[in-house]
Amino acid sequence: MGKKEKSSFQLKTPKGTKDWQGTDMVIRDGIFSKISEVFKRHGAVTIDTPVFELKEILAGKYGEDSKLIYDLADQGGELCSLRYDLTVPFARWLAMNSSVKHIKRYHIAKVYRRDQPAMTKGRMREFYQCDFDIAGEYDSMIPDAEILRITSEIFESLGWQGKYTIKINHRKILDGIFEVCGVPTDKLRTISSAVDKLDKSPWDEVRREMTEEKGLDPEVADKIGQYVNFKGARDLLTKLTEDTTLYGNASAKKGLDDMATLFDYLEVFGVLPNVSLDMSLARGLDYYTGVIYEVVTEGSAGDSTAKKPAKKDKKPADADEDRSSDPSVGVGSVAAGGRYDELVGMFSGKGQIPCVGISFGVDRIFSITKARMAKETELRPNEVDVYVMVLGSKGGLLKERMEVATLLWDAGIKTEFSWKVKPKAPPQWKAAENGGIPYAVILGDDEVRDGKVTLKKFGLPEGHPEKNGVLINRSDLLAELKKKLRALSEPELEEKVAELTVQDSS
Amino acid sequence: MGKKEKSSFQLKTPKGTKDWQGTDMVIRDGIFSKISEVFKRHGAVTIDTPVFELKEILAGKYGEDSKLIYDLADQGGELCSLRYDLTVPFARWLAMNSSVKHIKRYHIAKVYRRDQPAMTKGRMREFYQCDFDIAGEYDSMIPDAEILRITSEIFESLGWQGKYTIKINHRKILDGIFEVCGVPTDKLRTISSAVDKLDKSPWDEVRREMTEEKGLDPEVADKIGQYVNFKGARDLLTKLTEDTTLYGNASAKKGLDDMATLFDYLEVFGVLPNVSLDMSLARGLDYYTGVIYEVVTEGSAGDSTAKKPAKKDKKPADADEDRSSDPSVGVGSVAAGGRYDELVGMFSGKGQIPCVGISFGVDRIFSITKARMAKETELRPNEVDVYVMVLGSKGGLLKERMEVATLLWDAGIKTEFSWKVKPKAPPQWKAAENGGIPYAVILGDDEVRDGKVTLKKFGLPEGHPEKNGVLINRSDLLAELKKKLRALSEPELEEKVAELTVQDSS
Incomplete structure (x- = not known):
């Protein structure tokens, strides 16, 4: 040519x-x-x-x-x-x-x-x-x-x-x-x-x-x-x-x-x-x-x-x-x-x-x-369910975030985290928001020390008791997330299980 | 040319x-x-x-x-x-x-x-x-x-x-x-x-x-x-x-x-x-x-x-x-x-x-x-769940079969039936077998008269009490089939529902 x-x-x-x-x-x-x-x-x-x-x-x-x-x-x-x-x-x-x-x-x-x-x-x-x-x-x-x-x-x-x-x-x-x-x-x-x-x-x-x-x-x-x-x-x-x-x-x-x-x-x-x-x-x-x-x-x-x-x-x-x-x-x-x-x-x-x-x-x-x-529906560009974030750690907790992501991927849960060693908070919030991602798992130095994570649902109204997330044991994370995600995708059946569980335990 | x-x-x-x-x-x-x-x-x-x-x-x-x-x-x-x-x-x-x-x-x-x-x-x-x-x-x-x-x-x-x-x-x-x-x-x-x-x-x-x-x-x-x-x-x-x-x-x-x-x-x-x-x-x-x-x-x-x-x-x-x-x-x-x-x-x-x-x-x-x-798995060419059959009717019950198929399609259930006005039994059995279809809904003149259908699961062993199917009310067909098909696709969750239901009713 x-x-x-x-x-x-x-x-x-x-x-x-x-x-x-x-x-x-x-x-x-x-x-x-x-x-x-x-x-x-x-x-x-x-x-x-x-x-x-x-x-x-x-x-x-x-x-x-x-x-x-x-x-x-x-x-x-x-x-x-x-x-x-x-x-x-x-x-x-x-x-x-x-x-x-x-x-x-x-x-x-x-x-x-x-x-x-x-x-x-x-x-x-x-x-x-x-x-x-x-x-x-x-x-x-x-x-x-x-x-x-x-x-x-x-x-x-x-x-x-x-x-x-x-x-x-x-x-x-x-x-x-x-x-x-x-x-x-x-x-x-x-x-x-x-x-x-x-x-x-x-x-x-x-x-x-x-x-x-x-x-x-x-x-x-x-x-x-x-x-x-x-x-x-x-x-x-x-x-x-x-x-x-x-x-x-x-x-x-x-x-x-x-x-x-x-x-x-x-x-x-x-x-x-x-x-x-x-x-x-x-x-x-x-x-x-x-x-x-x-x-x-x-x-x-x-x-x-x-x-x-x-x-x-x-x-x-x-x-x-x-x-x-x-x-x-x-x-x-x-x-x-x-x-x-x-x-x-x-x-x-x-x-x-x-x-x-x-x-x-x-x-x-x-x-x-x-x-x-176009008028009514807001479409998500991808299907990610969970964003794993770090807040309040100078070290950035990259390996800890990778560990949590691995745990979730192994369970088939769609997960992302920032590909920075030490990401700042705002770009992480923005990434989760842009993706319309429903849940965040938040890690900080305190959480890691105590074997905990904060699980937060996005989009809760101001004043909701769980607006800032709920601190749970890391060992409970998978079970908790699976339950919540199933409820998102199959509300009917999940309701039935929940209802029966309540009756059962009463 | x-x-x-x-x-x-x-x-x-x-x-x-x-x-x-x-x-x-x-x-x-x-x-x-x-x-x-x-x-x-x-x-x-x-x-x-x-x-x-x-x-x-x-x-x-x-x-x-x-x-x-x-x-x-x-x-x-x-x-x-x-x-x-x-x-x-x-x-x-x-x-x-x-x-x-x-x-x-x-x-x-x-x-x-x-x-x-x-x-x-x-x-x-x-x-x-x-x-x-x-x-x-x-x-x-x-x-x-x-x-x-x-x-x-x-x-x-x-x-x-x-x-x-x-x-x-x-x-x-x-x-x-x-x-x-x-x-x-x-x-x-x-x-x-x-x-x-x-x-x-x-x-x-x-x-x-x-x-x-x-x-x-x-x-x-x-x-x-x-x-x-x-x-x-x-x-x-x-x-x-x-x-x-x-x-x-x-x-x-x-x-x-x-x-x-x-x-x-x-x-x-x-x-x-x-x-x-x-x-x-x-x-x-x-x-x-x-x-x-x-x-x-x-x-x-x-x-x-x-x-x-x-x-x-x-x-x-x-x-x-x-x-x-x-x-x-x-x-x-x-x-x-x-x-x-x-x-x-x-x-x-x-x-x-x-x-x-x-x-x-x-x-x-x-x-x-x-x-x-190749050695172990038997693959189905399609995903049909139900074959609607006619047995024991000279008229062929085409419209009745179409009605049942429509009922099932409306519920999202994958369904086929013979495209003959008066199909013989053997080609119907064969079609269901070739497709590896798990369930048959069988209609006959008696069933239609009584508002019933026979629901049969394929592949049950000789001597099984339901080998020849179970006669149920036509009005119960949809609920019954949905339950069975969910159990096929999601055995775990279904078990949980069944288990809780049993506890609940006891």
Whole structure:
């Protein structure tokens, strides 16, 4: 590298990428762990695939978007590309592991797209996806229903109660609608793509695209227009089923029957109040073959269309609660997916494995969750429970502090102490305060001489008898701390033990 | 892509990469979570950097090994490379975030090297590293000692008690030795590299490299030879300090004084029994400036040299226990690191931030852990607690099973049921058995009619009164299951509650 380039050296991360740090990392890890917990509750396993795949594995899977794929340089050997999503690597894995006939797998990992970054909208070139997929032959609509139950559990566990809507539709209903309206077979997919834009564009614009750009008969377009504005739940399903023209179409009939079964299952699973059957939902990707869905939240794209049916099941006061200040406006959907029964066959050439899955846009979920929690929650950067301090000793008592820390580490207690031989008091108080650490163990020359320590809980009100800590025997420290820390993390159970102990000793 | 290439399509992962799945994934996640737990116990936070960096960030950091860096294709815009390790991205982050003066951070992530893969030795092109680093000004050797304490906690928590040795040395002691032996200043680093090979090559070969390849005076080489075979602990430290020629050298004196302080701290931390001061340890990378260390385990490279001092602290029977069958032979060191006080300055140009860190070779640790555990442990692929079954009902009771599953999911209990409308008994038993699921909730027409369920624990011995399960009221199911599952996960505390409850009710 010449001198000239060296002087233009830029200290930054590549365009469209970022470092994750501090409390953002704490929030993100919290989201990941809540999501994983739900997946595990439903018996899922995780699979970790390489960050790059053979270039030919990705080829022909993403249509126009293929230009966004990152390639590795040709340094001799195989040509590889960074993964664009987690679905194609999963399909490749299924095709390679042909003995696997059934699997529920989740995968939380980074994917890569050479898109124009839009930081404010949360669109990055390196971002996290979180996929859950069920592969295998099962009875109709049962895994599909469980995916929506999982989706609902995830948003409930994130505290989004009443703030999200799962829009659903079925490729076969859409195809049926297009057929009965008179769309020529070779225009089915392109008309479907046009419909998919209805969450961002008004009908007039979509109609113009259909007729002017894509050459559809205006009369056919108007017929489609009547259907795609339908949104509802059971009522809409009944209405469509009673439409004898539509129900007379084999594809539509299959889709509507599936949907009736799905609604039955969603009702048992308690998910129905969050679901909106939406004829304008089409999903861009070609490979969907059955039910499709997309989750929108207040202020995210498509929310205005989703608002009406959602309102029925919410208290009215809820609806516009924090909309004005919600910075999530325009972040798009927060999760999307559907059934894709034919993708794996593109790799294996032989047997198909039917699949149904969903992908969570965790970076968007992160932005929204962070914005919603910022006001109330104070987050700790780490999880330290105890700060071991020295006060009132000229020598600094380093080894004694190390001994106490060792005692606590050995017991699995998260502990820090100042890495100074003779630390002053203020920086020690500050370190404990900055870390939001709940307890201090204080050593002084007197304490060491008498085999004692002072155990202090931070944040007690002025005048509390234990405000300045309690002097206890060093030999009791571990038991005392364990009791207090358990009470912090598991108040309920601890209460029960305490209550029973009291009864027992009385 | 032409037809010809398409026909040669290979269904595989790129060379040197692999999919992680099944129980391997369970073991690996277990290792990651144990390691993270130790880091958190010491107050560490985590930072997540992009998988690729600007090419110029990596340039000039890895010497000869730079040829192993993966570049991204030039598709317009910035030139980027996949990260080669986690240290350089961390140094880049520190230089970018100049307000951060102190941090303890860990990072578990994949790194990329276009090396010749050697699967049997666990050498891959995409592999995990796990780094822990402490940046900031502190009193001498305190963070260095805590890193070794953390290292020791990690291997203890992995169950490697008595099976690992932390070899340590100090760059300044080495430099002092080289100086007093008469190595010219311009040959210091290259002679250091030669010494670093002593864990794989005998002294004669290293001596030949020094004299014949690197033009060192044979007399000087022989003087070095006397020092670098020294291994020991406090005894060796005393011996070196009493060597007036060596201790008269300013660099060696600094290193030996540091080491004496470190040994004092390691003693308090209880780490000393696992440490071996080893004058042959030199570490390849140029950027180390102080203490350096490397962890070897039974059967890993360099173990023969580490065996002698380690034996002192172990029962003799322990030493060769599972050596012959240990497939970890030749996996090299399992962790390594040291102090690097000048690396961050390479980016910021201005202020230095002193750093000390360690990198764990988690893929190697995985292979060894797996080999050691395989014999005894039976691993479950997932964590499901309850399988909801139907027995003795022609209708299949799908909705009733869904209702029970929903009840359990709502309570956070990991639950599965058959995704068949009318499942037969054998595949249900098999699914529960394959998953190692501990409990079944069994529904039949009789149970449903009477508002009951049968709760069965798997694995009870023949003749046990509850072998076929216990019929309970459905309204008691949740409380009953919660009690049983808590007992599974927290036997101690549960015992206490049970015991107190018994006393209380008596």
